[in-house]
Amino acid sequence: MELLSGAEMVVRALRDEGVKFIYGYPGGALLHVYDAIFQQDEVEHILVRHEQAATHMADAYARATGKAGVALVTSGPGATNAVTGIATAYMDSIPMVVITGQVMSHLIGEDAFQETDMIGISRPIVKHNFSVRSVEEIPEIIRKAFHIAETGRPGPVVVDIPKDMTNPTDRFPYVFPKQVKLRSYNPVTKGHSGQIKKAFDLLMSAKRPIIYTGGGVIMGDASEELTELARALNYPVTNTLMGLGGYPGTDPLFVGMLGMHGSYEANMVMHHSDLILAIGARFDDRVTNGVDKFCPTAKIVHIDVDPASISKTIRADVPIVGPAKAVLEEMLQLLKASKKTPDQEANKTWWAQINEWRTRHGGHFRTDDSEKMKPQQVIEMLSKVTGGDAYICSDVGQHQMFAAQYYKFNKPNRWINSGGLGTMGFGLPAAMGVKMNFPDADVACVTGEGSIQMNIQELSTCNQYNIPVKIICLNNGSLGMVRQWQDMNYESRHSQSYMESLPDFIKLAEAYGHVGIKVDKYSDLEAAMVKAFAMKDRLVFMDITVDPHEHVYPMQVPRGSMRDMWLSKTERT
Amino acid sequence: MRHIISVLLENEPGALSRVVGLFSQRNFNIESLTVAPTDDETLSRLTVTTVGDDRVVEQITKQLNKLIDVVKVVDLTEGEHIERELMMIKFKAAGAFRAEVKRTADIFRGQIIDITPNTYTVQLVGSSAKLDAFIDALGTASIMEVVRSGVSGIARGEKVLSL
Ligand SMILES: Cc1cc2nc3c(=O)[nH]c(=O)nc-3n(C[C@H](O)[C@H](O)[C@H](O)COP(=O)(O)OP(=O)(O)OC[C@H]3O[C@@H](n4cnc5c(N)ncnc54)[C@H](O)[C@@H]3O)c2cc1C
Ligand SMILES: Cc1ncc(C[n+]2csc(CCOP(=O)(O)OP(=O)(O)O)c2C)c(N)n1
Ligand SMILES: [Mg+2]
Numbered sequence: 121m122e123l124l125s126g127a128e129m130v131v132r133a134l135r136d137e138g139v140k141f142i143y144g145y146p147g148g149a150l151l152h153v154y155d156a157i158f159q160q161d162e163v164e165h166i167l168v169r170h171e172q173a174a175t176h177m178a179d180a181y182a183r184a185t186g187k188a189g190v191a192l193v194t195s196g197p198g199a200t201n202a203v204t205g206i207a208t209a210y211m212d213s214i215p216m217v218v219i220t221g222q223v224m225s226h227l228i229g230e231d232a233f234q235e236t237d238m239i240g241i242s243r244p245i246v247k248h249n250f251s252v253r254s255v256e257e258i259p260e261i262i263r264k265a266f267h268i269a270e271t272g273r274p275g276p277v278v279v280d281i282p283k284d285m286t287n288p289t290d291r292f293p294y295v296f297p298k299q300v301k302l303r304s305y306n307p308v309t310k311g312h313s314g315q316i317k318k319a320f321d322l323l324m325s326a327k328r329p330i331i332y333t334g335g336g337v338i339m340g341d342a343s344e345e346l347t348e349l350a351r352a353l354n355y356p357v358t359n360t361l362m363g364l365g366g367y368p369g370t371d372p373l374f375v376g377m378l379g380m381h382g383s384y385e386a387n388m389v390m391h392h393s394d395l396i397l398a399i400g401a402r403f404d405d406r407v408t409n410g411v412d413k414f415c416p417t418a419k420i421v422h423i424d425v426d427p428a429s430i431s432k433t434i435r436a437d438v439p440i441v442g443p444a445k446a447v448l449e450e451m452l453q454l455l456k457a458s459k460k461t462p463d464q465e466a467n468k469t470w471w472a473q474i475n476e477w478r479t480r481h482g483g484h485f486r487t488d489d490s491e492k493m494k495p496q497q498v499i500e501m502l503s504k505v506t507g508g509d510a511y512i513c514s515d516v517g518q519h520q521m522f523a524a525q526y527y528k529f530n531k532p533n534r535w536i537n538s539g540g541l542g543t544m545g546f547g548l549p550a551a552m553g554v555k556m557n558f559p560d561a562d563v564a565c566v567t568g569e570g571s572i573q574m575n576i577q578e579l580s581t582c583n584q585y586n587i588p589v590k591i592i593c594l595n596n597g598s599l600g601m602v603r604q605w606q607d608m609n610y611e612s613r614h615s616q617s618y619m620e621s622l623p624d625f626i627k628l629a630e631a632y633g634h635v636g637i638k639v640d641k642y643s644d645l646e647a648a649m650v651k652a653f654a655m656k657d658r659l660v661f662m663d664i665t666v667d668p669h670e671h672v673y674p675m676q677v678p679r680g681s682m683r684d685m686w687l688s689k690t691e692r693t
Numbered sequence: 694m695r696h697i698i699s700v701l702l703e704n705e706p707g708a709l710s711r712v713v714g715l716f717s718q719r720n721f722n723i724e725s726l727t728v729a730p731t732d733d734e735t736l737s738r739l740t741v742t743t744v745g746d747d748r749v750v751e752q753i754t755k756q757l758n759k760l761i762d763v764v765k766v767v768d769l770t771e772g773e774h775i776e777r778e779l780m781m782i783k784f785k786a787a788g789a790f791r792a793e794v795k796r797t798a799d800i801f802r803g804q805i806i807d808i809t810p811n812t813y814t815v816q817l818v819g820s821s822a823k824l825d826a827f828i829d830a831l832g833t834a835s836i837m838e839v840v841r842s843g844v845s846g847i848a849r850g851e852k853v854l855s856l
Contacts, residue, residue, distance in 0.1 A: 239707060244718045248761040251707070268761060303856070304703060304764040428755035431748070 121293040126255040127152035127286035129294055130219065133262040135162045136296040139190050141181070141556060142166070143174035147194025148234060149221025152286035166556065166585060168549070169577040171198050175205020176546050176575070177553030179214050179276075180513060183536045184554045186341060188215035188269040188277075195221040195283075196234030200241065204543060206276050207245040211540025212335060212362060215274035217265045218242075222251070222282040238280045247275030252285045256292045264300045272307025273426040274339055308425060311442030311450060319397070319421040319438045320454045326395035327466035328417075329355045332378065335362030335539070336400015336424060336444050343367065343532040345448035346399065352455055353462055356474055358386040360401050361539045365529035370508070375474065379407035380676045381521045384481035384687060387674065389474055390415055391683035398422045400444045403434040404540075413681035423447050481687055485670070492667035493642045495519060495594045499526035502564060502592055505649045510562035511536060511554045513589075515547035515571030518600035521672040523566045545574030551589040552582060562590070562653060569595045569622055569663075579632035582659050590652050591661045593625060596668040604671045608686075629661035636661045695724070696750050697776055697846045699854055700739040700757060701765040704730060708762035712739060715760065721745065721753050725778075725821075725843030733856070736764065742821070742844045765854055773849040779816070779842040780824045781806070785835045786813040794831065801827045812837065 124132060130153050134142060143166045146154045157165050168174040171193045178189025193202045199220040209216045223232040239251050248268050250261045258281075265277040323329065331350055337343055343366045350357045350373055357367040358378040367374055376383030378390055390396065396418045401407070408414045411433055422429075422436035423444055430439040440447055485496040499522050502510070508528050514520040514537040529535045536554060538546040551565035565572075572593055582589065598618040606614050626636030635658045639648045645664070652660040677684040677692070685693045702708050709728055716723050724742040731738045743753060750768065757766045769776070786794050787810075794813045798805060801823065807814035817827055821844055828836070848854070 240710070243711060243714050302761065305761050426759070428752065428759055432752060435748075 121295070123291035124294040125152070125156070125286065125288045125291050126252075126258050126281070127156035127288060129255070129258040130262070130281065130286065131156045131160060131163055132294060133259045133296060134190060135160075136259075137262065137266050139163055142190045142192050143168055143177040143553070144192030145171050145174060145194065145198055147196075147198050147221060149195035149223060149283045150192065152283065152288055153192070153221070153281075155288065156286075165192070167581065169580050170575065171201035172205050172545065173549035173552075173575050173578045173581070175202045175216070175218060176208065176543075176549035177556070178216050178218070179205060179209045180536050180550035180553035181557050182209070182214050182216055182274075183550075184511060184533050184557065186215075186339060186533070188217050188266050189553065191216065191218045193218065193220055194234070195223055195238070196236050199236055199238045203241060203245070204541075206242055206278065208538050208541045208543045208546060209276040210245040210247070212538065213274050213339060214276065215269035216276040217262070217269055218276060218278045220278060220280045222280045224284040225253075225282040226284075228282065238278060242278045245276070246278050247273075249278040249280065252279065252281045255285050255290055258285065259294060259296045260300065263297050264302065267300050268302075268305065272305075273429075308442050309446065311423065311440045311447040313450065315438060315440045316447060316450050317454065319440060320451055320458075322395055322419060322421060322438060323353070323397060323451075324458070324460045324462055327463060328392060328394040328470050329353070329397065330389050330393040330395070331355050331357045331397045331399065332360075332390065332401055333357065333363045333366050333399040334360040334401025337363055337366035338400075338532045340400055340425065340444040341532075342400070342444035342448055345445055345452060349448055349452055349455070352452070354467055355462075356389055358382070358389065360404070360407055361524055361537070363401060364524060364535045365532045368530040369528035370530055375478075377524055378682070379404070380409070381525065381672050381674065382407075383525070384674050384685065384693075385474060385477040387676070387682045387685060388477045390418075391681055392473075393418045396420045398424075398436075399448070400424060402429045403432065405433070408434060409676045409682050409684070410679040415682060481674070485673075486688075491641070493640075493645065493665065495522045495596065495666040495670055496526050497642060498592065498594055498645065498664055498666060499523050499566070501645050501649055502566070503527045505646070505653055506562045506564065510534070510564050511551070511558065513537070513547050513551035513554060513563065513565050515565070515567040516542045516544045516601075517568045517571055518596070518604065518670070518672050519566055519568045519571075519594040522594070544571040547571060548575050548578050548589070548591065551591075552578060552587045555587050555589045556585070564590045564592050566592045566594070568600060569593060569597065569619065569625070570599045572625075576628070579629065579634060579659070583633040586657065588655070588657050588659045591659070593661065593663050594666050595622075595625075595663055596666050596670070597622065598668050600668070600670075601672070607671065608675075625661055625663040629659070634659040634661055636663065639664045694746070694750075695742060695744050695770070697769040697774065697844055698741050698743065698754065698757070699767050699769050699846055700741070700763055701731075701854060701856070702728070702737045702739050703762040703764060704735050704737045705762055708737070709739070711760050711762055712741075712757065715756055716741075719752070719756060721749065725841070727843040727845055736856075738854075740843070740845050764856065767848070767854050769846045769848060772852065774846050775849060776820050776844050776846040777818055778821050778824055778844045779818050780827075781814060781816050781840045782828070782836065783812055783814045783838040784831070785811060785837055787811055790835060797827065797830050801830075803827065
């Protein structure tokens with residue numbers, strides 16, 4: 121049997137997991153591992169400029185493919201720099217394996233150089249973490265880490281490896297386990313048939329149904345089944361921010377995103393429904409608004425692979441614990457075998473009502489006489505220029521909401537954003553992680569002049585590895601989302617929400633070896649964007665000046681019900 | 694309502710901190726916590742008493758079950774069960790009060806486990822409510838020190854919590 125050092129085992133086990141890229145940054149505790157990386161060419165290491173970016177790259181790879189991404193960071197500051205990225209993945213239930221270097225075993229606990237208790241620090245933001253205690257267990261721990269990260273409700277897993285566990289002279293037999301058994305971890309693989317039948321009966325007798333789906337449909341690869349079911353029933357569908365693309369965005373049954381910045385019709389449909397079929401969505405506070413006023417006439421069927429998501433904030437009438445795909449398959453079978461059909465009359469009436477809501481607030485944003493470009497127009501143009509088929513990786517703020525509202529996602533895994541943690545700085549590294557793995561696809565980073573500066577150093581990584589993403593910076597010269605809240609709740613006292621001394625992004629992009637294009641007028645936008653996307657092998661930074669006064673609407677009125685919304689600066693439901 | 698939740702936990706370093714961390718992270722309340730090895734050396738048994746409405750307790754058991762190191766969870770208060778807690782309590786005991794401590798300890802079936810001219814140390818086993826009642830009966834004025842083990846519990850009858 122082959123004898124390998126711990127360092128070689130780490131790299132070999134990643135290879136045996138089928139890992140192509142790892143994103144990372146070296147340091148003392150990882151030098152043995154980096155030496156092992158140097159001596160092989162099956163696993164390629166991408167050197168970022170800040171560890172946070174490594175985690176977002178790994179995370180975005182996972183969001184686009186469903187498979188765990190891998191980040192590698194050294195002990196101490198390397199590991200703590202990764203914390204935001206781990207938390208980002210955790211909040212959105214994204215599979216990821218983060219390998220952190222650690223000081224030598226005998227130094228742990230002694231405040232050694234670059235020691236931090238990464239097991240303790242990461243505990244509340246991981247699905248699980250491991251600390252390596254003997255070299256021989258490395259392959260098994262790595263296999264377990266992937267298994268845990270990718271199955272059930274996905275999530276990040278940290279593997280902390282003390283330096284002495286990777287010593288090149290201590291060599292042991294390498295065995296990569298095909299399977300691992302964890303007696304205390306057995307994620308469900310199918311739903312309870314009795315519960316599914318109950319849910320099915322409710323579904324068939326509903327008069328005002330809505331199908332509300334989230335990130336679980338995306339990560340659970342269930343959008344085909346969802347689409348088939350919704351179409352067979354002719355029921356309306358709404359998606360959470362994390363669920364966009366789970367149902368085709370241009371389909372007539374789709375009523376848009378729901379929640380705080382959801383569409384008028386989606387929130388109205390939810391509020392007036394008599395049955396909510398929730399699939400892989402967690403009734404987040406950005407969705408429900410005031411829980412005591414939430415959808416007063418609705419019965420709730422909730423499908424989720426994690427029992428703890430069910431009845432956490434909103435009590436479910438019919439809980440179904442199971443993977444969305446398997447449960448929906450079973451529902452489709454029931455539908456095919458059943459002689460019942462939904463009440464056609466009720467369905468017609470319901471759609472008439474929904475279509476009325478649609479026309480009442482079909483307008484969304486308005487252009488005014490001022491020359492200023494509206495951010496929404498930029499997203500609509502992006503949708504047009506990319507044929508609605510690009511990977512859109514977003515940062516956090518108003519631009520993120522505009523992208524969610526105005527880019528029509530027809531496929532799952534194409535909308536990549538930080539929803540649960542709302543991490544500014546996510547967008548650029550996320551776009552990089554996607555582009556590296558889908559080199560032929562159009563990959564855009566939709567960002568703001570605030571967010572982009574949180575990981576702008578990665579323009580250097582893009583130069584090193586030639587990662588030609590397109591940066592669509594909606595430059596409103598302010599921390600727009602913060603400013604909006606200040607406009608609405610603090611009498612426009614713009615405390616620290618605008619940025620003087622912004623850099624010249626064009627020169628900055630050029631300094632990093634990329635192309636910069638500035639757009640100030642809407643009439644120039646289309647040509648500029650077409651040109652940017654035509655430069656297939658260049659990173660293009662589009663710095664687009666947009667109206668700084670624009671707000672995101674609709675916006676739910678705090679602590680109200682779902683139907684309580686601001687529709688513009690002056691108009692309320 | 695008060696609940697006694699029993700947990701079988703992998704006997705792994707760090708496993709306990711995951712449980713304790715979960716409670717503080719999710720703002721669950723802990724009234725008492727005990728943990729010790731079992732007959733199976735790979736497992737520890739942990740008992741936690743907590744107070745919360747049904748929704749909170751449901752979340753507690755679900756979130757505990759999600760921890761990879763947690764093998765099994767049961768809410769003992771859902772069925773017939775026995776709870777016991779051990780208390781050692783040291784009194785300043787002189788004069789007439791000495792006799793009163795002795796008498797009360799007898800009534801509660803406690804034992805005096807240490808004596809000095811000025812102190813009595815009593816050991817008492819029972820439900821938490823019984824231990825509270827003992828303290829109430831003697832008053833807090835003369836108490837020097839109270840050490841309570843926290844609650845352990847076991848289901849009545851044939852029901853067991855095991856692999
Ligand atoms: C500025 C800002 C504004 C926001 N505004 C909104 C808004 O207006 N509307 C909105 O919706 N969100 C909004 N969000 C996002 C919000 O914070 C939450 O992240 C989001 O609502 C959660 O989406 P989700 O319910 O789909 O759950 P996710 O976080 O995607 O969780 C997925 C759920 O599916 C389950 N699951 C996972 N895999 C499976 C599977 N295979 N089968 C079944 N279940 C599975 C998981 O257990 C979990 O319960 C906003 C965020 C930001 C930063
Ligand atoms: C790391 C981090 N810090 C602070 C915030 C709070 N926050 C949310 S949106 C926002 C403003 C974002 O500004 P910009 O990127 O310019 O986007 P805009 O809203 O202007 O489109 C801030 C500060 C956050 N989400 N993430
Ligand atoms: Mg901005």
